[in-house]
Structure formats: C-alpha cells, structure tokens
Amino acid sequence: xxxxxxxxxxxxxxxxxxxxxxxxAILISVLVAVxxxxxxxxxxRAGTVVLGTASLLYSVPALPLLIVIPVLLGIPLRSGLTxxxxxxxxxxxxxxxxxxxxFRSVDERVREAAEAMGYSRAGLFWRVDLPLAVPVLxxxxxxITVSTVxxxxxxxxxxxxxxxxxxxxGFQRDIRAEIVTGVVATMLLxxxxxxxxxATGRLVTPWRGNVATGVTT
Amino acid sequence: MGIExxxxxxxxxxxxxxxxxxxxxxxxxRTLALVGTSGSGKTTLMRMVNRMVEPTTGSVLIxxxxxxxxxxxxxxxxxxxVPQAGGLLPHRRVVDNxxxxxxxxxxxxxxxxxxxxxxxxxxxxxxxxxxxxPAQLSGGQQQRVAVAxxxxxxxxVLLMDEPFGAVDPIVRRGLQDQLLQLQAxxxxxxxxxxxxxxxxxxxxxxxxxxxxxxxxxxxxxPQQIMADPADxxxxxxxxxxxxxxxxxTVAVDGxxxxxxxxxxxxxxxxx
Amino acid sequence: xxxxxxxxxxxxxxxxxGGAGGIDHRILQHLLVTFAAVALAALLALPLGLLIxxxxxxxxxxxxxxxxxRAVPTLGLLTLxxxxxxxxxxxxxxxxxxxxxxxxxxxxxxxxxxxDRGAVDAARALGMSEWQLLTRVEVPLGADVIVxxxxxxxxxxxxxxxxxxxxxxxxxxxxxxxxxxxRDYVQMLAGALLVAxxxxxxxxxxxxxxxxxxxxxxxxxx
Numbered sequence: 001x002x003x004x005x006x007x008x009x010x011x012x013x014x015x016x017x018x019x020x021x022x023x024x025a026i027l028i029s030v031l032v033a034v035x036x037x038x039x040x041x042x043x044x045r046a047g048t049v050v051l052g053t054a055s056l057l058y059s060v061p062a063l064p065l066l067i068v069i070p071v072l073l074g075i076p077l078r079s080g081l082t083x084x085x086x087x088x089x090x091x092x093x094x095x096x097x098x099x100x101x102x103f104r105s106v107d108e109r110v111r112e113a114a115e116a117m118g119y120s121r122a123g124l125f126w127r128v129d130l131p132l133a134v135p136v137l138x139x140x141x142x143x144i145t146v147s148t149v150x151x152x153x154x155x156x157x158x159x160x161x162x163x164x165x166x167x168x169x170g171f172q173r174d175i176r177a178e179i180v181t182g183v184v185a186t187m188l189l190x191x192x193x194x195x196x197x198x199a200t201g202r203l204v205t206p207w208r209g210n211v212a213t214g215v216t217t
Numbered sequence: 218m219g220i221e222x223x224x225x226x227x228x229x230x231x232x233x234x235x236x237x238x239x240x241x242x243x244x245x246x247r248t249l250a251l252v253g254t255s256g257s258g259k260t261t262l263m264r265m266v267n268r269m270v271e272p273t274t275g276s277v278l279i280x281x282x283x284x285x286x287x288x289x290x291x292x293x294x295x296x297x298x299v300p301q302a303g304g305l306l307p308h309r310r311v312v313d314n315x316x317x318x319x320x321x322x323x324x325x326x327x328x329x330x331x332x333x334x335x336x337x338x339x340x341x342x343x344x345x346x347x348x349x350x351p352a353q354l355s356g357g358q359q360q361r362v363a364v365a366x367x368x369x370x371x372x373x374v375l376l377m378d379e380p381f382g383a384v385d386p387i388v389r390r391g392l393q394d395q396l397l398q399l400q401a402x403x404x405x406x407x408x409x410x411x412x413x414x415x416x417x418x419x420x421x422x423x424x425x426x427x428x429x430x431x432x433x434x435x436x437x438x439p440q441q442i443m444a445d446p447a448d449x450x451x452x453x454x455x456x457x458x459x460x461x462x463x464x465x466t467v468a469v470d471g472x473x474x475x476x477x478x479x480x481x482x483x484x485x486x487x488x
Numbered sequence: 489x490x491x492x493x494x495x496x497x498x499x500x501x502x503x504x505x506g507g508a509g510g511i512d513h514r515i516l517q518h519l520l521v522t523f524a525a526v527a528l529a530a531l532l533a534l535p536l537g538l539l540i541x542x543x544x545x546x547x548x549x550x551x552x553x554x555x556x557x558r559a560v561p562t563l564g565l566l567t568l569x570x571x572x573x574x575x576x577x578x579x580x581x582x583x584x585x586x587x588x589x590x591x592x593x594x595x596x597x598x599x600x601x602x603x604d605r606g607a608v609d610a611a612r613a614l615g616m617s618e619w620q621l622l623t624r625v626e627v628p629l630g631a632d633v634i635v636x637x638x639x640x641x642x643x644x645x646x647x648x649x650x651x652x653x654x655x656x657x658x659x660x661x662x663x664x665x666x667x668x669x670x671r672d673y674v675q676m677l678a679g680a681l682l683v684a685x686x687x688x689x690x691x692x693x694x695x696x697x698x699x700x701x702x703x704x705x706x707x708x709x710x
Contacts (some may be wrong), residue, residue, distance in 0.1 A: 059691035061647030063664060064680035071491045071677060079614045113304030116269055116376070117318055117366075118294030131308050153561040157654060158668060164563060171567035171655065179571070183564035190559040207308045207350040 002177020003177035011166070015185055017080075018162040022149045022189075025084045029144055031089025034137070036092065038125075051097050058093035062086060062151050066158060078159040087151055091144040096142030102133035135208060138201045142194055149190040153182070163189070218280050219245040219406055220266060220294060220374065225275035227431070235261040236431030243423070244403035245280075245373070248419025248455050252411050258431030263376050263410045267296045279374060294318050296477075297367030297375040297405070302383035305351040311337070311362050312347035315444070318370040329369075336365040343396055359386035364396065368403070377409040381416065391420055414455050419441070426451050495677040498518075518659035518686060519575070522646045525552065525584035529641065533589050534634070536597025541630075542622050550597050554590040562648045563586060570655030580652030587648055588641040595637010599630030613651075631701040639694035646687050660686065 004011060036054070040047025065086045070077045071087065106129055114128045156164030166182030169175075202209070218244040227235040236258040245248040250473055251259035264270040265277045268289050276283045279381055305314050313320075315333035320326055323400030334344040340361040360380055367375055381389045393416065400407065411417050417424045418439040426434040426442065428450060435447040446452040456462050466486050467474050473486035505511050537545065540546045565583045571578040603626040609624045627634070653661030663679025666672070 056688065056691075059643055059687050060684045061650050061687050063647070063650050063661070064684045064687075067664065067680040068684070077673075078320075107303060107307070109301060109303040110306060110698065113298065113300035114306065116264075116267055116293055116298040116300065118290050118321055120290050123321070128306065128623075143558070146555070150559055150561045153563045154651065157563070157651070157665075163562065167563045167567045168654075171570060174571060176568065176571055179564055179568050183561055183568070186561045186564065187559045199490055205308070208350070213280070 004173065004181055007178075007181075011163075011181060014161060014163045014165055014182075015189065018149070018152055018164075018186070018189060021080055021083055021155065021162055022087070022152045022158070022193075023124040024143075025087035025091060025146050025152075026141070026148050028084070028195075029095055029148070030141055032088070032092045033095035033099045036096040037101075037103060040096065040100040041103035047100060051100060054086075054093040054096040057089060062090060063157065065089065066154065073207055077207060080155075080160055081156075082130055083152065083155040083160045083162075087148050090149050090151065094147070095140045095144050098143075099133075099137060102136035102140070103129060105136045106132040130203070134201065138197060142197050145197060146190045146195050149193060150186060153186060219243045219247070220249075220408065221278040221281075222262065223263070223276050223278060223384030225265060225272040225277060227258070227265070227270060227396055228273050234430050236272075237433075239431055239433065240275075243406055243408060245261070247422040248400065248407040248409060248420055250344060250409045250411060250417035250424045251427060252414055252417035252424060253434075254412060254428050254429070257427035259410045259412075259425075259427050259485050260378060261431065262427075263378060263408050265377055266374070266408055267293045267298065271381075275480075294322055294370065295372055295374075297368045297372040299360075299363045299368070299375065299377040299380040301379045302360065302480060305366070306325065306361055307351055309350075310347065310348050311351065311354070311463060314351065314362060315347075315366045317366060322370065333365070333369060337362070339368070339399070340365045356384045357392060361395070364392075364399070368399075373406055375405045375407045377407060379410055379412065382411070382413070389416070391429050396420060418455075426454055465482055491673060491677055491680075494674045495681055498674050498678040499682065501513070512661050513522050514662060515682070515686065518649055518661075518683075519690075521581065521584065521649050521652070521659055522642065523688075525581055525645050525649075526588050526642050528636065528640065529585045529588035530592050534596045534674050535591035536598060536636075537593040537634075538622060538627070540593075540625060541597040541600025542618070547597060547601075550590075550593055554594045556572075557587065557590040559663055563651055563654070566648070566651055566655050575655060577658060580649065580656050580658055584645045584648055584652070591641035591644060592637050595640065596634050599633035599637070600626045601630070602633045603629035629703050631703060635694070635698045635701045639691065639698055642694055643687065643691055644692055646683075652684050 036050050038051050066082060067077070068159075069075075069086050069089075070082050071078075074079050075085075110132065111124065111128060114124055119128060152162045153164030153167055155162050156168045163182050163186045166178050166185070170178030170182065218270065222241045223237050225239050226237045228302075229235065239258075239262060241249065251262055253259045261270050265272050266284065267278070268284055268287075278284070305311075306317070309317070312330045312333040315336050316324075316326070320328040322457065328347035332349075334347050337347055338346045342358060342361050342365070346354065346358065351362065353364065363380065367377075381392045381443060384392065390416045397420065407420075409417070409420055411420075414426075421439060423436065424439055424442055428434045434454070435442055435451045442451065442455060443457075446455060446457060452458070460481075461483070463478040464475050464483065467476055474482050474485055475484045476482050493574065499511065507513065537550070540550055562583070565586065566580060569579040569583050572684030575580070600622075607629065608621060608625055611621055618623065649659050650661035652658050653665050660679055660683045663682070664676050667674070667679060
C-alpha cells in the first residue's frame with residue numbers, strides 16, 4: 001500500500017493510458033464484428049469463410065500480432081495505434097462468431113411477422129434484429145472487454161505505456177508491490193467495464209427479467 | 218373487388234412445387250379459410266397476398282390491382298397480419314406492439330398508443346395490460362394482442378396464419394367467437410390459414426380444402442363441403458366418418474335429442 | 489514489405505538452425521513446455537471437471553473461476569512468479585499450468601453437461617452404475633466439448649509460452665525479446681512469424697482432433 005501511495009500519480013496516469021487503449025479497441029471490435037456477423041448471418045457461404053478466417057486470426061498469439069501489424073500498416077511499433085489495431089483484430093476475431101450467433105438467436109417467427117407488417121429492410125435491422133440480438137451479443141462483448149483490458153498490458157513489452165508498465169518495471173526493479181498493483185488495477189478496470197456493460201445491458205433490454213412477474217390469464 | 222388468385226403457382230428454386238394453378242376469389246368483407254395438412258401450400262398461398270412469397274406463375278390481385286405492381290413495404294403496411302403464436306415483438310410493450318404499423322406509417326407515437334389502448338378493449342383485453350411485455354401475457358392474451366395489432370391501421374384486408382393454433386381448445390373457442398363478433402362489426406376481407414377443419418368451418422364463409430402440392434380438393438361453403446364431400450380425401454379430412462360428425466336424433470321424454478355416432482348426447486333438436 | 493522477405497531469409501538461414509539456440513531447438517522447447525503445462529493442468533482439471541459435471545455441484549465456482557482468470561493479465565502472473573521463483577523453467581511452467589486450468593475445467597464440466605439428459609436418464613434407468621454412466625454415456629457424448637476445452641487451453645498456453653521468454657530463456661519468444669533489445673526488427677519479425685505459424689498449426693491439429701471426437705449419431709432407418 002505504501003508503494004501505491006508513493007506512486008499514485010504514476011499509477012493513475014498508466015490507468016488512464018490503459019483506458020485510452022482498451023476502450024477504442026473494444027468499440028472497433030464491436031462495430032466490425034457486428035458487421036461481419038451480419039454478413040455471416042445473411043450469406044452463410046461467405047460467412048463460413050469470414051468466420052473461418054476470424055478463428056484462424058484468433059489463434060495467432062497477441063504478441064506476434066503486435067510485431068507484424070506495424071510492418072503491414074507502416075506505423076511505428078511503439079505507437080498506441082499499433083496496439084489498438086492488434087487488439088481490435090483480436091477482439092473482432094473473437095466476437096464475429098458470437099455476433100452471427102446473436103442474429104441467429106432472433107426468433108424467426110418474430111422476424112417474419114415484422115416483415116409481414118411492413119418493416120423496411122433497414123427498419124428490420126435497427127428496430128427488430130439488432131435489439132433482439134443484444135443479449136447474446138452482450139455476452140460476447142463482455143468476454144472481449146475483459147480479455148482486451150488484460151491484453152493491453154503486453155504493450156508494455158514493446159514500449160506502449162499502460163498498466164502493463166507496472167508489471168515490466170516491477171519485474172526489472174524487483175518491486176513485487178508494483179506488479180501486484182498492476183495486476184489488481186488491471187483486473188479492477190476489467191471488472192468496472194464489465195459492470196458498466198451489465199448495467200447498460202439491463203437498461204437497453206427492459207423486456208428481459210420482467211418475464212417472470214405478474215402473469216395473469 | 219376483394220382478393221383474386223388468378224391461376225397462381227409457386228415452384229421453389231430447388232424444384233419443390235408448393236402450389237400449381239390455383240384460382241379463387243374472395244369477395245370483399247368475406248372470409249376465405251385455406252385448410253390442409255402441412256405441405257399443402259396453404260401458407261404459401263396466403264403469403265402471396267402480401268408478397269412474403271411471390272408467385273412463379275399467375276397473379277394475385279387486390280381490388281383488381283396486381284400486388285406485384287405495388288410497393289412491397291407499402292402493401293404490407295396496408296394489410297393486417299395476424300401471425301402464429303410467438304409473432305409479437307418481444308422487446309416492445311403491448312401498446313407499442315399494437316401501435317407498430319401506425320407508427321411505421323407516421324402517426325405520432327402518443328396518438329398511436331392512445332388508439333392502441335382502445336383496440337385492446339375492442340379485442341377484450343384490459344387496456345392496463347398495454348404496459349406489459351408480451352412474455353408477461355398468456356398465450357391467448359398474446360393472440361388477442363396480435364389481432365388488435367393487425368387491426369391498428371384499419372386495413373381492408375386481414376391475413377391470419379394459424380392464429381389460434383397454439384392455444385388450448387377452450388381458449389381457442391373464445392378467440393374464434395371474438396373474431397366472429399369483430400368481423401360482424403368490421404367486415405374485413407380475410408384470408409385465414411388453418412389445419413383445423415372445425416376452425417375453417419366456424420370462421421370461413423368459403424373454405425378451400427388443399428392436398429399436398431397445393432392441389433385443390435374442394436372449394437365451397439362449409440355447408441356444401443359437409444353435405445357433399447368431393448372425394449375420399451375430403452371425406453377423410455373433414456372426418457365424415459368420425460362419431461361426432463354422424464349425428465342422429467332419438468326421442469327421449471317426448472323431445473328429440475341429438476346424439477353422436479357413439480350415442481353420446483350433444484344437444485336438443487328444436488322446433 | 490521487404491522486412492517480411494528479410495524475416496523469411498532469417499528463418500531459412502542455415503546458421504540459425506541446429507545447436508542450443510537454434511530454431512529447431514527452440515520450437516521443440518516451446519512445444520515441450522506447452523504440452524507439459526497442458527498435461528499437468530489436465531491431470532488436475534479433467535477429473536475435477538468430470539466430477540463437477542456429473543454431480544452438478546460447484547458449477548458456479550467453475551464459471552466464476554473461468555471468468556476471473558480471463559481478467560488476470562498473464563504478464564502479471566509471469567512476472568510475479570518470475571520474481572518469486574527465479575530465472576528457471578519453474579516460474580513459466582507454473583504460470584502456464586495455472587492458465588490452462590480453468591479452460592480445461594470448464595471444458596470437462598461443459599462436456600458432461602452437454603450430454604443429452606434424456607440419454608443419461610435412460611441409461612441410469614437401465615441400471616448403469618454412476619461410474620459406467622460417466623465413462624460409457626456422458627464422456628463419449630461430451631467428448632468434443634472436452635477436447636474443445638483442451639484446445640482452448642493449448643491455444644492460450646502456446647501464446648503465453650511466448651511471453652514466458654520475458655522472464656526465462658524459454659521457447660520461440662526469445663527471438664522477439666532479443667530482437668526488441670538489439671533493435672533487430674528482422675529477428676523480432678522472424679520470431680513473430682515462427683510463433684504465429686506454430687500456434688496456427690497446433691490449433692488446426694487440435695481442431696481436427698475435436699472434430700474426430702464428435703460423437704457419431706447413427707440414424708436408424710425408420
């Protein structure tokens with residue numbers, strides 16, 4: 001605890017950096033994965049290719065990805081953009097399959113009835129498919145949020161600052177309190193973001209959970 | 218006027234023939250019941266009316282206009298649709314479900330909700346149920362909501378896809394009575410799909426019995442079909458041989474009691 | 489893009505093969521550490537997972553554990569153990585075992601859970617003992633899910649074994665860190681490509697294994 005007190009500003013600064021790297025990566029992952037999942041759902045044959053590629057990408061470990069991306073995109077290795085891109089690729093790969101499942105989870109009877117009532121294509125997507133896909137989608141977003149926050153730490157190995165710096169710095173200078181602080185702070189951030197997602201999920205899916213109450217005939 | 222099926226056929230890309238050369242006219246304010254087993258093409262025929270399915274041959278006309286010439290989305294919004302069980306939007310409150318089409322066509326939300334509560338009353342539901350989600354209602358209540366939703370934009374045409382198929386017999390009976398009463402007041406042009414011949418006879422002014430592949434076994438009023446089944450298929454389908462269809466009278470204490478084939482009393486003959 | 493060519497040339501350069509620090513040696517080391525970690529973890533996790541799946545007790549603990557471990561930064565686990573245990577192979581191995589454990593446990597438990605309850609009930613009614621039920625019905629029916637857990641664990645371990653080179657001279661990750669230190673991007677990229685290829689191959693193998701263990705449902709002609 002004394003270490004934390006003595007280095008409060010440093011820890012908070014690294015925490016802020018951590019948020020700046022993880023949140024954009026998560027947001028990009030969700031956007032791209034929903035798009036790919038929708039494609040995979042709409043055109044199953046193309047979907048097999050898309051989801052197969054995604055799972056192949058996912059099996060590439062994050063650190064090598066971090067080293068390959070700057071070469072492919074011509075950006076510096078130590079830039080935060082490199083890490084955001086790597087984590088977005090990773091998050092997308094992990095989430096695309098879930099996004100396709102999420103669209104598949106929408107009751108076909110509901111879609112059909114909505115179409116028969118005269119929803120346009122765009123209306124069907126935004127007002128029926130997407131809201132009803134939220135519960136399954138959210139479970140996937142929670143997974144990638146936690147894993148992304150944890151993975152940001154490896155950026156420290158190539159010199160991209162985050163809470164991961166507490167891990168490498170603590171290791172090199174033999175300060176266990178620093179490493180423990182880094183681990184705990186990373187986990188707390190993951191838990192906080194996860195809590196935020198759960199709360200948002202409840203807010204945007206008010207029809208769930210109310211199901212058991214007050215059924216009368 | 219009304220709905221006209223003009224020699225329509227539907228063959229799916231994989232070669233499955235759902236319907237061939239079907240012709241039929243539903244006069245305005247009348248109810249046509251399409252009845253048959255699964256695979257008889259009855260749902261395909263109904264779905265041609267709002268272009269959920271497009272015929273590969275022939276045409277469907279509403280008030281003498283070919284539906285293929287109309288905008289798909291506009292057409293669907295102008296036709297009331299009662300889906301099978303489970304067709305309500307689970308993420309919308311009951312009032313918003315009922316207000317769906319009016320809101321889609323630009324009615325302000327408040328006015329549409331106000332009207333929706335009135336419609337709930339019309340179909341025999343407490344308007345207070347409007348603020349619930351569909352999953353909080355019983356199956357029978359949900360189908361009443363579905364009927365209210367179909368009526369919300371005051372369409373001339375109603376399509377009903379096995380609307381009461383998933384509820385238990387007593388509730389189904391109540392829903393059918395409600396529909397008959399509504400129809401007497403509103404006079405919509407209705408195409409109803411069902412696999413239940415009793416429902417077809419109760420609700421249909423005209424009944425089409427379909428065989429596998431969309432072949433018409435018989436068309437006629439319930440009376441005509443019951444009195445003179447066209448062939449063994451129809452006889453079997455309407456259950457002419459079933460005990461509850463072969464009624465006769467017996468005199469008991471000076472009154473004519475109607476009994477079924479097993480001798481169980483079903484009623485008293487009057488007059 | 490020439491960097492990729494240089495990295496490939498680096499990999500195919502005969503001078504980097506053979507000997508104690510050679511590519512072949514490091515690939516073998518990387519694989520050995522991976523297998524050792526997964527095997528050790530499996531020895532503990534699989535029986536426990538099967539037990540939890542069969543009895544249905546403690547499943548909440550499994551779910552919570554699997555979730556919590558995902559949140560632990562693996563680098564933190566590695567560096568802490570590295571400080572505690574020193575430079576040897578023990579620290580990374582222990583970290584890898586700890587990481588593999590939840591995936592294996594969750595896979596084993598979910599596999600049993602996935603077995604058709606109707607089939608299990610029927611087998612019990614036929615008079616199978618609990619042990620027979622587990623080995624002859626539940627495990628065969630859930631085999632692909634259990635192998636899926638092993639696959640997930642292997643994938644995670646092979647990736648983390650790369651990070652292990654940060655605290656110990658182990659596996660292919662060494663090329664990455666050596667290249668990083670000496671600003672030798674070619675060596676670093678070569679190491680990255682080797683690790684990526686190894687992980688891909690391993691995952692494809694495990695995927696094939698998972699497919700092969702899917703229970704064949706024989707359809708009886710009516």
